Amino acid sequence: MSTQSDQPSSGPSDLAETNRLEAFSDGVFAIAITLLVLELHAPKLEEGQRLWPALLDEWPQFAAYLASFAILGIMWVNHHSMFRQIRRADRGLMFLNLLLLLWVTLLPFPTSLFAEHLEDDNGHVAGAVYSTNLTLAAIAFSLIWWYVLRHHLVDHTMSKAEIRRSLVRYSVGTVIYAATIGISFVSAQLTLIVVFLLALYYGFEQVRTRGGTA
Amino acid sequence: MSTQSDQPSSGPSDLAETNRLEAFSDGVFAIAITLLVLELHAPKLEEGQRLWPALLDEWPQFAAYLASFAILGIMWVNHHSMFRQIRRADRGLMFLNLLLLLWVTLLPFPTSLFAEHLEDDNGHVAGAVYSTNLTLAAIAFSLIWWYVLRHHLVDHTMSKAEIRRSLVRYSVGTVIYAATIGISFVSAQLTLIVVFLLALYYGFEQVRTRGGTA
Amino acid sequence: MSTQSDQPSSGPSDLAETNRLEAFSDGVFAIAITLLVLELHAPKLEEGQRLWPALLDEWPQFAAYLASFAILGIMWVNHHSMFRQIRRADRGLMFLNLLLLLWVTLLPFPTSLFAEHLEDDNGHVAGAVYSTNLTLAAIAFSLIWWYVLRHHLVDHTMSKAEIRRSLVRYSVGTVIYAATIGISFVSAQLTLIVVFLLALYYGFEQVRTRGGTA
Amino acid sequence: MSTQSDQPSSGPSDLAETNRLEAFSDGVFAIAITLLVLELHAPKLEEGQRLWPALLDEWPQFAAYLASFAILGIMWVNHHSMFRQIRRADRGLMFLNLLLLLWVTLLPFPTSLFAEHLEDDNGHVAGAVYSTNLTLAAIAFSLIWWYVLRHHLVDHTMSKAEIRRSLVRYSVGTVIYAATIGISFVSAQLTLIVVFLLALYYGFEQVRTRGGTA
Numbered sequence: 001m002s003t004q005s006d007q008p009s010s011g012p013s014d015l016a017e018t019n020r021l022e023a024f025s026d027g028v029f030a031i032a033i034t035l036l037v038l039e040l041h042a043p044k045l046e047e048g049q050r051l052w053p054a055l056l057d058e059w060p061q062f063a064a065y066l067a068s069f070a071i072l073g074i075m076w077v078n079h080h081s082m083f084r085q086i087r088r089a090d091r092g093l094m095f096l097n098l099l100l101l102l103w104v105t106l107l108p109f110p111t112s113l114f115a116e117h118l119e120d121d122n123g124h125v126a127g128a129v130y131s132t133n134l135t136l137a138a139i140a141f142s143l144i145w146w147y148v149l150r151h152h153l154v155d156h157t158m159s160k161a162e163i164r165r166s167l168v169r170y171s172v173g174t175v176i177y178a179a180t181i182g183i184s185f186v187s188a189q190l191t192l193i194v195v196f197l198l199a200l201y202y203g204f205e206q207v208r209t210r211g212g213t214a
Numbered sequence: 215m216s217t218q219s220d221q222p223s224s225g226p227s228d229l230a231e232t233n234r235l236e237a238f239s240d241g242v243f244a245i246a247i248t249l250l251v252l253e254l255h256a257p258k259l260e261e262g263q264r265l266w267p268a269l270l271d272e273w274p275q276f277a278a279y280l281a282s283f284a285i286l287g288i289m290w291v292n293h294h295s296m297f298r299q300i301r302r303a304d305r306g307l308m309f310l311n312l313l314l315l316l317w318v319t320l321l322p323f324p325t326s327l328f329a330e331h332l333e334d335d336n337g338h339v340a341g342a343v344y345s346t347n348l349t350l351a352a353i354a355f356s357l358i359w360w361y362v363l364r365h366h367l368v369d370h371t372m373s374k375a376e377i378r379r380s381l382v383r384y385s386v387g388t389v390i391y392a393a394t395i396g397i398s399f400v401s402a403q404l405t406l407i408v409v410f411l412l413a414l415y416y417g418f419e420q421v422r423t424r425g426g427t428a
Numbered sequence: 429m430s431t432q433s434d435q436p437s438s439g440p441s442d443l444a445e446t447n448r449l450e451a452f453s454d455g456v457f458a459i460a461i462t463l464l465v466l467e468l469h470a471p472k473l474e475e476g477q478r479l480w481p482a483l484l485d486e487w488p489q490f491a492a493y494l495a496s497f498a499i500l501g502i503m504w505v506n507h508h509s510m511f512r513q514i515r516r517a518d519r520g521l522m523f524l525n526l527l528l529l530l531w532v533t534l535l536p537f538p539t540s541l542f543a544e545h546l547e548d549d550n551g552h553v554a555g556a557v558y559s560t561n562l563t564l565a566a567i568a569f570s571l572i573w574w575y576v577l578r579h580h581l582v583d584h585t586m587s588k589a590e591i592r593r594s595l596v597r598y599s600v601g602t603v604i605y606a607a608t609i610g611i612s613f614v615s616a617q618l619t620l621i622v623v624f625l626l627a628l629y630y631g632f633e634q635v636r637t638r639g640g641t642a
Numbered sequence: 643m644s645t646q647s648d649q650p651s652s653g654p655s656d657l658a659e660t661n662r663l664e665a666f667s668d669g670v671f672a673i674a675i676t677l678l679v680l681e682l683h684a685p686k687l688e689e690g691q692r693l694w695p696a697l698l699d700e701w702p703q704f705a706a707y708l709a710s711f712a713i714l715g716i717m718w719v720n721h722h723s724m725f726r727q728i729r730r731a732d733r734g735l736m737f738l739n740l741l742l743l744l745w746v747t748l749l750p751f752p753t754s755l756f757a758e759h760l761e762d763d764n765g766h767v768a769g770a771v772y773s774t775n776l777t778l779a780a781i782a783f784s785l786i787w788w789y790v791l792r793h794h795l796v797d798h799t800m801s802k803a804e805i806r807r808s809l810v811r812y813s814v815g816t817v818i819y820a821a822t823i824g825i826s827f828v829s830a831q832l833t834l835i836v837v838f839l840l841a842l843y844y845g846f847e848q849v850r851t852r853g854g855t856a
Contacts, residue, residue, distance in 0.1 A: 030238055037319050038252065051339040069316055122480075126479060264764065265764035451665065534682075
């Protein structure tokens with residue numbers, strides 16, 4: 001802390017550091033969202049079988065692809081919005097950010113698991129694994145935000161009421177994602193729908209409250 | 215909108231935001247265009263079989279690879295040109311951009327589907343799926359452009375005539391790509407040729423009209 | 429050297445060059461850390477088999493995933509910290525950096541090898557291959573640091589004592605990683621635990637000594 | 643050309659454009675170099691078979707990996723050096739750069755082909771395909787350099803002698819890579835060695851002539 005606190009807080013070296021952290025995170029988000037396509041497999045057709053119904057039969061993998069794409073997309077937008085408010089990055093923030101990226105990079109695995117078992121008896125477990133991954137990502141988001149507030153890494157322009165509201169918002173998100181773990185034991189397919197709607201809600205809700213700007 | 219409109223429109227925070235949106239998009243384009251190679255499979259040779267004719271037999275996968283590479287390449291150049299004219303990014307633009315990236319990241323799947331079925335009875339369906347993916351990407355491009363014009367996110371230097379012409383250009387592109395869906399029911403191989411020529415045309419046409427500069 | 433030493437050391441072209449080297453490295457780290465997920469395979473279930481115990485049976489692949497993620501994450505943070513102190517990049521530095529990236533990009537292969545053999549007789553060899561990869565990366569890190577010190581590519585603010593301490597630190601890291609090659613012949617599973625703890629230690633240790641800032 | 647020539651040549655919009663072109667290229671290089679690892683396959687061991695000799699038996703895939711990594715690494719360094727001298731990017735340059743990236747992204751395919759057939763009768767064809775890919779990349783490099791010189795996109799500081807020498811250098815490189823196509827019909831393994839040595843030579847030669855700076 002000693003070296004850095006001597007410098008003005010908006011010095012070029014601090015900004016540069018946040019930039020590289022964001023660039024690395026952008027890279028990981030961009031790769032994870034693009035790797036999802038590798039979990040899509042062309043149907044293996046038998047002699048004379050037609051492609052179109054075989055593709056429709058594979059709807060679980062397209063549904064899971066769409067849900068994970070939407071979730072990673074929204075997470076990237078939120079990561080972006082969050083880091084716009086962060087002025088400096090220290091090592092602690094870097095490690096919490098790595099924790100978030102762990103769940104981001106892992107998501108293609110439960111996505112593929114979920115797609116494979118969405119229609120069989122193991123759908124509940126696959127759904128619970130998928131929802132747990134999302135919950136762990138939501139917890140990491142909350143930890144990052146709590147950390148940057150505690151270590152005064154955010155812009156000074158936030159009021160105490162804004163800070164409290166922002167912490168509540170992240171906690172609520174975490175609780176909602178945790179609830180989808182329970183939903184997966186009711187119905188795997190319902191989990192997928194709820195998770196997709198949550199992603200859309202988070203997207204549109206922030207568009208509305210913040211008047212269209214990030 | 216309120217916070218941002220207080221700032222001068224070319225303020226550093228606005229530019230930074232567009233930069234990160236572009237960086238994320240560049241990452242997704244770069245990854246999608248590079249992942250195409252994973253859909254190329256070395257021919258499985260039997261004892262004594264020669265490699266060269268086996269590779270030539272696999273021409274559909276190389277043709278599909280080349281077409282998708284050209285399309286993603288041109289789309290990146292056009293994305294680049296479009297965003298050079300965009301001054302600010304808001305959340306709505308981010309979501310429309312994510313919609314475009316959805317079709318960009320998906321493309322390796324129909325490419326592989328198309329390559330596999332180009333010479334069999336399912337080629338028509340595979341070609342239609344491929345063309346539909348391209349059409350949805352063209353629609354997303356049009357939506358982005360319509361959105362940035364409507365929300366005054368572009369540079370002020372565009373005249374009304376330029377705006378109208380630019381909207382027509384994007385609509386025409388969408389209609390042409392939609393037409394390739396129909397062509398795929400005539401001939402899958404013709405679809406691939408038309409799509410490849412369209413990509414080349416879009417590349418060269420803009421080189422010509424704009425005098426060699428982007 | 430002649431051209432560059434005529435320019436002021438903080439000139440824009442020098443900074444740009446380091447930036448692009450860092451951007452390329454960030455890309456490689458981000459991709460390598462995200463590709464790890466492709467080595468995770470969903471368990472192939474037989475009729476009536478349950479998913480949850482099958483997933484738990486696959487613990488070696490999750491343990492290896494977690495260890496490699498932690499190692500690549502810490503390596504990225506350290507690469508970041510190191511390059512913050514580097515003012516200029518020359519071709520020699522670029523090639524040594526490529527040598528480091530060689531071991532970074534290779535890591536998914538021994539990770540998958542290690543995961544596959546963690547519980548069988550070949551675990552010792554797989555562990556030794558894995559540890560050797562990490563040791564070679566540690567050597568590359570040391571070479572980079574030794575090179576930038578020798579060619580005066582670092583900031584002038586480092587004292588001789590700081591330089592000596594930093595060289596010792598890198599050498600110690602290399603020796604410790606080399607020791608894990610030996611440990612792998614005692615127990616493959618112990619190797620994985622030691623390597624994971626080492627990654628955590630390197631993370632937290634630097635957080636502590638440097639007071640929370642990178 | 644008209645709009646841009648009104649602006650001072652070092653204006654921010656021009657620099658930004660080159661930056662995004664470089665960032666996209668960096669992304670593609672970084673991904674292609676990292677995807678090479680996906681072509682490495684763990685040996686499938688039979689009951690009681692030992693891992694170490696099985697890995698040694700797979701030397702062709704490691705040799706091909708190393709050669710392709712070295713080649714892509716050197717190509718990135720050279721791309722970097724080339725673009726440091728380029729002041730502006732126009733659409734023509736973008737398309738020639740895409741042509742280069744086509745061969746860059748394709749390389750993992752002939753690498754895997756080469757690794758598979760290095761020791762069998764089809765090694766000559768696999769080597770020729772591999773060398774052809776490299777030659778096409780060298781041609782694309784030459785085209786880019788010829789184009790930027792012809793369209794005055796480089797820094798003004800180059801003398802005519804320097805320009806002539808640089809064009810000769812690129813042509814010689816192309817001819818040498820073309821010669822390796824012929825070598826592959828003599829011996830596939832010799833091709834791999836020559837190609838690897840060429841990559842090292844290009845790296846070190848430029849380090850020497852330019853005194854250690856890029």
